[in-house]
Amino acid sequence: GDSVTQMEGPVTLSEEAFLTINCTYTATGYPSLFWYVQYPGEGLQLLLKATKADDKGSNKGFEATYRKETTSFHLEKGSVQVSDSAVYFCALRGRGGSQGNLIFGKGTKLSVKP
């Protein structure tokens, strides 16, 4: 079945460092891909999305490109801030069967130090 694998955390970076959180997926067809973020004490918030190959999702300085050839959707940010400290979840939604349901990775905790 469909699945998402993302890099294990925690990831600790200094402010202004470059961030990459790897995400790869297994799915039949062409899923939609998402990154969600969970700040401490809050719910899951949609950070960015991409619905087809080569699409780039971007928001708040974060970017991720839908790479069909490598089945990846890596999250990047050029210069992280302390306020980016959160847990980041990669997710997909398939186009067959369970079309409304999200399949998540385990989440990667990011801590940014001043």
Added chain:
Amino acid sequence: EPEVTQTPSHQVTQMGQEVILRCVPISNHLYFYWYRQILGQKVEFLVSFYNNEISEKSEIFDDQFSVERPDGSNFTLKIRSTKLEDSAMYFCASSERQLGLGYTFGSGTRLTVV
């Protein structure tokens, strides 16, 4: 910005007891979902609900689970006889359309079964 509200934020219950987790979805949303995350593991789909009936459920959602929309605003998840392994963070979500990309999650209820 509209929110999905979950109560309580944390519930502790004894094994074998019934618990009801409550959610107030966004008022004009039509599709409702429950997900859970066991500590350190993936966020997993439990059930989706539309038009006052379950539209899809996962293998996790067995006979001890039930969902209900008792009035026009609440969406509840009942666990009939809790087990230790039900301890998890439970997330409610709602969306305007099943195939839409706009999922809104609540901040979760942490259920601890002792």
